Amino acid sequence: MQLSQTTKVATKTTVMPKHIASDCVKFYKIAYRLRYFVWVALPIIFYILWQIDEKFLRMWGLWIFITLIIQKGLPINQTILKFCETVSDTPTHLVVTQNSTKICVDYDNIQRVDYLFGWGWLNCYYVKITLKTPWQIGNHIYFVAWQDINNRQKSSETLAWIDRLQTIINKN
Incomplete structure (x- = not known):
C-alpha cells in the first residue's frame, strides 16, 4: 500500500521527462x-x-x-530545418541540439515561451522559445514535445513544463 502511494506522489511531481523534444523531427528533416x-x-x-x-x-x-x-504542394519548407532534434531540461539551463550543433541555453537568456499549432506538415503543437541574445542556432528554439506528436490538443504535461519555465523566466 505504501508503494502505490509513493508512486502516486512520484507521478505528480514528474511533469515531463528529462528529454523533452521528440525524435520524429529527424524523420521530417530526412523527408525534406x-x-x-x-x-x-x-x-x-x-x-x-x-x-x-x-x-x-x-x-x-x-x-x-x-x-x-x-x-x-505540401507545406514542407525550410522551417523544418529550424526544429531541434533534442532538448534536455536541467536545473540551470536547456541543452539543445539542432543539426549537430549542441548548445547550452541559460534560463536567463530566455525571453519568452510560446505554445503554437503547426499547420500542414507538422499538424500538432510545438514549443517556440525566444532568446534575448541569439546563439549559433538563431534567435528562436523550436521543438515538438513527446506528448504533442500526433496530438491536436494541448497536452497538460507540456503546459505544466511551460508554466514552470515561465516562472523561472519571471524570477530572472
Missing part, C-alpha cells in the same frame, strides 16, 4: 531532403514504365501526377 529525389526519380521511373507498356500511362499516370502535385 529527399523531396527533390522524388521529383527526379519518379518521372524517370514513370517514363521507363511507359516505354515498356503504354497502358501503364493511362492506368497509373494520373495517379502518379496527382501524387507529385500533392507532394510539391
Whole structure:
C-alpha cells in the first residue's frame, strides 16, 4: 500500500521527462531532403514504365501526377530545418541540439515561451522559445514535445513544463 502511494506522489511531481523534444523531427528533416529525389526519380521511373507498356500511362499516370502535385504542394519548407532534434531540461539551463550543433541555453537568456499549432506538415503543437541574445542556432528554439506528436490538443504535461519555465523566466 505504501508503494502505490509513493508512486502516486512520484507521478505528480514528474511533469515531463528529462528529454523533452521528440525524435520524429529527424524523420521530417530526412523527408525534406529527399523531396527533390522524388521529383527526379519518379518521372524517370514513370517514363521507363511507359516505354515498356503504354497502358501503364493511362492506368497509373494520373495517379502518379496527382501524387507529385500533392507532394510539391505540401507545406514542407525550410522551417523544418529550424526544429531541434533534442532538448534536455536541467536545473540551470536547456541543452539543445539542432543539426549537430549542441548548445547550452541559460534560463536567463530566455525571453519568452510560446505554445503554437503547426499547420500542414507538422499538424500538432510545438514549443517556440525566444532568446534575448541569439546563439549559433538563431534567435528562436523550436521543438515538438513527446506528448504533442500526433496530438491536436494541448497536452497538460507540456503546459505544466511551460508554466514552470515561465516562472523561472519571471524570477530572472
